[in-house]
Amino acid sequence: MLATPPDFDVLIVGAGLSGIGMGAHMKMKAPGHSFCIVERREQIGGTWDLFRYPGIRSDSDMHTLGFDFEPWKHEKSIADAPAILDYLNRIADERDIRRHIRFGHKVISADFRPDEARWHVTVEAEDGERKRITANFLYLGSGYYDYDDPYDAGFDFSEFEGTVVHPQFWPEDLDYADKKVVVVGSGATAVTLVPAMAEKAAHVTMLQRTPTWMFSRPAKDAIANFLRKILPGELAYRITRFKNIKMQSFSFKQARNKPEKVKQYLHKRIEKVLGKNYDKASFTPPYNPWDQRLCLVPDDDLFEAMNTGKASVHTGHIAKFEKNGVRLKSGELLEADIIVTATGLRLAIAGKIAISLAGEPVDFSQRYYYKGCMFSNLPNLAVVFGYLNASWTLRADINSDFICRVLNHMKETGSDLATPLLTPETEAAIEEDNIFDFSSGYIQRALDIMPKSAKAYPWRLNQDYVFDRKMMKDGPIEDGLLTFTSSSAGNAHIPEELEAAE
The missing domain is CATH 3.50.50.60 (FAD/NAD(P)-binding domain)
Structure with missing residues (x-):
């Protein structure tokens, strides 16, 4: 040595x-x-x-x-x-x-x-x-x-006169109150941002090229909170952790072995909040659950924001970014004061x-x-x-x-x-x-x-x-x-x- x-x-x-x-x-x-x-x-x-x-x-x-x-x-x-x-x-x-x-x-x-x-x-x-x-x-x-360098989807914002933000570099002084916001993306970041921004913004649109499988669950684990009241903290934690690990494993294997059954389950959870007439296509990806990571919607916050009219999910392909927002290939214009590029890592x-x-x-x-x-x-x-x-x-x-x-x-x-x-x-x-x-x-x-x-x-x-x-x-x-x-x-x-x- x-x-x-x-x-x-x-x-x-x-x-x-x-x-x-x-x-x-x-x-x-x-x-x-x-x-x-x-x-x-x-x-x-x-x-x-x-x-x-x-x-x-x-x-x-x-x-x-x-x-x-x-x-x-x-x-x-x-x-x-x-x-x-x-x-x-x-x-x-x-x-x-x-x-x-x-x-x-x-x-x-x-x-x-x-x-x-x-x-x-x-x-x-x-x-x-x-x-x-x-x-x-x-x-x-x-x-x-x-x-230092998030994924750049290659968008041209030269004509857009509003504010463009990437979630990885969020400005502390961004004021989005009463503004029209378009969040580009459909992953976990977008699903988190939309209901949170909808609390203050005039309207938030999640613009997705391809839908993502979403599942809702309560933000509070009732069983965990109950166990913590009646058992020592470490024991309650071990039991809850064991339960959740087994549930994660079971859910993943079910998605791989019985994808159609899991699709039906996920759709029913969404329908319970949005109603029978919700736009099912916007929540049906062209791949099976867990071919990509599922997006969590705690306490149905995204769906509740949609019910209030403060948020919406729109599926379409971007043609270009114009002065007042996003022009889709369908010809539709999504007006925006702020565009958030939640396009990934x-x-x-x-x-x-x-x-x-x-x-x-x-x-x-x-x-x-x-x-x-x-x-x-x-x-x-x-x-x-x-x-x-x-x-x-x-x-x-x-x-x-x-x-x-x-x-x-x-x-x-x-x-x-x-x-x-x-x-x-x-x-x-x-x-x-x-x-x-x-x-x-x-x-x-x-x-x-x-x-x-x-x-x-x-x-x-x-x-x-x-x-x-x-x-x-x-x-x-x-x-x-x-x-x-x-x-x-x-x-x-x-x-x-x-x-x-x-």
Whole structure:
């Protein structure tokens, strides 16, 4: 080993759900390891601090979007951003995590040097000064989308005389009271924005090119709130969490196995609020439920806004943006003072950090996921990419727990390199799978940059939490694929098998 140890055993990138969760897990399950969290913003929260648009809320219930170790105590299980930030801040303070966070530090690059068994990470402070941090292990909790550059649908707004806003960069001083608003898009952001803006706006129109499957549910979980009254908080939380995980899994499998039955169910829920004569076509996508993520409508807020006449859903294709609004190809003009482009996100791999191995750039599209957590032939690196069919934090929890097990095993065995080893012979026999069996635009646009996923576990990013949790929590750390080696004194090496794979 080098005479000088690394600055930290683990460097965690991002202080959102994934990063704070990993910090908490390390405190509980790997207390003998030092760690630091670097966060480019000035607050914790990640997504929940970045997005400031009206009504921003979770589209998953907080009993599964919350951590397995920290009960969600709010009355509403579909929570707004301030409540989620309160939850995260309380965890950071009560578990003594905040002092480990370096705010205003953006990670630019990270190079793993096997001869030193450590990452050399370049971070940039807000004043532009660049610093070097070294760590044995790198944990990326940097999310899945580009914070700086949302998806641009290529619209030309040169003739439009109103205000154009993207939800990712919502202006604090935007006054939309008594204004006509057109929200372009039909995803979770649009479905959230429309009822929230309709409270003040003259009218809000959700303009969709293609409908999205929507399902309504109460924002409050009556069973959870009842259990919390009669049982200890942690027990009530565990029961509710178990219930909701099973319901999520059941609903997803029903949609895949009996799509027509699920379609009927979703339509009936909408009809119950909008009446028998509602425009069914505007709520019937050309794909099956869960071919894309369903949009949550808590307390029927979107449908209730439509009933009052303050909101509407319009299906059509945009011809151009004119002085007073949006001209559709049908010839109809949707008047607007404000246009909100809720057209989606742009995915980013590894937080757009320039990752390299011994100075050679890492192309993630040429590497396989290992247990949805690490990557083939890339030592001492873990990442969180949450579930598409369930809550993000479910994956964050099991990945954090697994990496804590890996860290402890490394310490016990005196090893400093943990590498998911994939030999050329083994890789040649792998049957590759579509990494995401989802047709969502933001997924399809990013397939060329995404890591590979096999049909067989563990070389895949799985979408079955119940299976993953069992394998990650109970499966052996030394499975014949994840190799543990030690660097030589002053002259560490990449295992011969890894050199061949590279």
